[in-house]
Amino acid sequence: MRILHHLPLSPQSRFVRLMLTEKGLPFELVVEKTWEQNESFHKLNPAGEVPVLVEDNGMVVPGSRVIAEYLEDAYPDTPLLGRTMGERVEIRRLVDWFERLFQQEVTVNLVGEKVEKRLFGQGHPDGNILQAGYKNLRFHLDYVGYLAETRTWLGGATLSAADFIAASHLSALDFLGDIDWRAAPCVRDWYARIKSRPCFRDLLSDRVSGVTPPAHYADLDF
Amino acid sequence: MRILHHLPLSPQSRFVRLMLTEKGLPFELVVEKTWEQNESFHKLNPAGEVPVLVEDNGMVVPGSRVIAEYLEDAYPDTPLLGRTMGERVEIRRLVDWFERLFQQEVTVNLVGEKVEKRLFGQGHPDGNILQAGYKNLRFHLDYVGYLAETRTWLGGATLSAADFIAASHLSALDFLGDIDWRAAPCVRDWYARIKSRPCFRDLLSDRVSGVTPPAHYADLDF
Known part of the structure; x- marks a missing residue:
């Protein structure tokens, strides 16, 4: 299952949750306590921040804007970044x-x-x-x-x-x-x-x- | 002629200049003294910041990352945001x-x-x-x-x-x-x-x- 590492009040995480749901892409949420400086999480995202999306095929996509562009590239059926x-x-x-x-x-x-x-x-x-x-x-x-x-x-x-x-x-x-x-x-x-x-x-x-x-x-x- | 409103030491402006030149797109530079709060410039970019690209057809594209994505959409021949x-x-x-x-x-x-x-x-x-x-x-x-x-x-x-x-x-x-x-x-x-x-x-x-x-x-x- 697709995983989104997030924090509940992070607007960047919320943005990705809305994009994923609107595009009809199921995902599981994992709360990432970024202040604990977890080493395995830093391997996913050297910036140490949420959100980070991990796809079923292992593709790791860190950062709200990078994820938004990725979702539009990979799942263009419900365009959310405009058509023209x-x-x-x-x-x-x-x-x-x-x-x-x-x-x-x-x-x-x-x-x-x-x-x-x-x-x-x-x-x-x-x-x-x-x-x-x-x-x-x-x-x-x-x-x-x-x-x-x-x-x-x-x-x-x-x-x-x-x-x-x-x-x-x-x-x-x-x-x-x-x-x-x-x-x-x-x-x-x-x-x-x-x-x-x-x-x-x-x-x-x-x-x-x-x-x-x-x-x-x-x-x-x- | 395509115009780029810029400031010489702004890394964001420099980034767009490099992208445009590498893609072989000619442009004229206009220095924009953003601290003077020029009203006509604020119409181009409500954020009041450089860079702002103005295309020959009148299309206004403000902000380094917006411009980078736009250039890749509009002029994909020399891809600079990757292929895969x-x-x-x-x-x-x-x-x-x-x-x-x-x-x-x-x-x-x-x-x-x-x-x-x-x-x-x-x-x-x-x-x-x-x-x-x-x-x-x-x-x-x-x-x-x-x-x-x-x-x-x-x-x-x-x-x-x-x-x-x-x-x-x-x-x-x-x-x-x-x-x-x-x-x-x-x-x-x-x-x-x-x-x-x-x-x-x-x-x-x-x-x-x-x-x-x-x-x-x-x-x-x-």
């Missing part, structure tokens, strides 16, 4: 936006401070970093709102990896209760649509020791 | 390694502190950040050395985007005199090979106001 050249540029631009800008400006500051610091035994969250994260989150929610208001899905007319990467980051923040949905109605409407898809079900039932998600987290009519 | 599934995974893994890990752990700490801070009017380099950058650089040079010693090119048997992304980051650091080549002979041998390719010539003649590269920078027999 223009769609492919726009969807990849948004994957890059979330995996680089949103990751550095929001996810590292909030999920990193609140969850990873504790897991890695690096002490308490830094108030200044959290504040910067919340400020950046408002800017990014405005941008997602603009995309959601002017397009059917974030990347254009069809559901794509752009929706999955955005929803992966936002769902991790929502788990921590960090999103004020009242202030972002267009984002909420788009998120309610993607949250109600079958591929999202597993993500919403994840639990992380020491963190209780808000009541609306798994509620499809939040 | 395994090659494609390994080359993309290394592009991800340099664009994420090397970028955050080395390039931001050294090129960011020494050049960008000055351009953005953010004061002098921070000694602690530089020190962290040099320490991380030693680790990364060991890893590149291991790849260079065990393979013909960094990504495998053939020249690929993995070589170009590594050489782009290292050439920017070399411009600043930050690489001790005596301590990394395998890396030096590989770099001498890639530096002598025609596609590298333009990069080596770049000049940046206020920075003088070391004598060996453009020397092919350094």
